[in-house]
Amino acid sequence: MFAIGKASQKSGVHIETIRYYEREGLVPKPDRSAAGRHLYTADEIAKLRFVKRCRDLGFPMSIIQTLLSLNDEQGRSCKEVKSMAEDQLVAINAKIESLERLRAALQSLSASCDEGTSSCPMLDSLMSEAPTVPL
Template identity: 40%
Template sequence: MLTIGKLGAAAGVKVPTIRYYEQIGLLPPAERSAGNQRLYGRTALDRLAFIRHARDLGFPLEAIRDLLSLSDRPDQPCAAADIIAKEQLAAVEARIARLEALKSELERMVSQCAQGTIANCRVIEALSDHSSCAPGSHKPGALSQDDKRATPGAGR
């Protein structure tokens, strides 16, 4: 049996995250020692590794919950799992498209830099006036929740 700290170390997941996954039902409640310490077995480690891998691939928690439910029924057809994976692939492709548009706009801003003073800086000008951006490159305030989590200081 593993304590929560050892489980976290083995799976590469922080202790508060393990507690959260247990709280929302992604992990079953842990057994308790005589001293009321959480104890986890191999099944919990495997399940936590599954969750971590799914999170690394960007799956939202609700999709992970569905995938875990499916994995608990190995005799069922995998069509539902395929649908969930295809939805995640579409979400990743959409995010890549948004990021490519942002990259293009940033490249355009940088390429127009005159290497002069801030008063004539294209970067400052573009950031000050959204209408000077390339049409369709991005929308004001269009960061998704995933983008906000991946962007330092965003979504605070």
């Protein structure tokens, strides 16, 4: 049994964030010591670590909630998990593509921006009705 500081260290989730997850019902509030402190079991810490990894993978909390319940459920969870992972992959790919388009636009605007000129081509383009760069 570990206090919240240890649980935070072992899971990699900040103390404040653990409390936030508990408030939001993403993970259950653990039992307490006589003095009213939360005490975490190894299982509860594993759950926190799971949440952290999923967040790092870009899953929103609502999806993580579902994943946690699939995990508790045992059984034919794998198919659903895989499909959620694939949805997430699609979302990540979309984000990457949109950032790449953005980068191209910014690079082209930035390249037009030379040092000596009195007005700024980049600002002018962004202000104009028909921009020189597609977004």
